[in-house]
Amino acid sequence: MKYYDIGQRIRHYRKACGLSQEALADKADISVTHMSHIETGNTKLSLPVFVKIAEALDVQTDALLYDSPRFSKNVAAERVQKVLDSCTTEQLYVLIETMEALKVSMDKHVR
Structure with missing residues (x-):
């Protein structure tokens, strides 16, 4: 699993939503430092944090995991x-x- 790629997709959706790292970190109930490390791929994120970020961005988790979301x-x-x-x-x-x-x-x- 490429955490850098996931972090970059999180960054993409965060910016598309007009959110700062601080605002997204607050919505996901994590520190700004942790959010920064997630976006740069410098840390592994837990499943609960990953789900909170997806919910805060109002995106399917697949959109954060894959370049081309798998559709059903x-x-x-x-x-x-x-x-x-x-x-x-x-x-x-x-x-x-x-x-x-x-x-x-x-x-x-x-x-």
């Missing part, structure tokens, strides 16, 4: 549901029509 139908469905929850009724209808058209095209061209 459940993970994909959760991501779609997050998008749908943020839409207005009008936006939902546009998305439905777009998805239906895309599905027809995929069925025709992708095997």
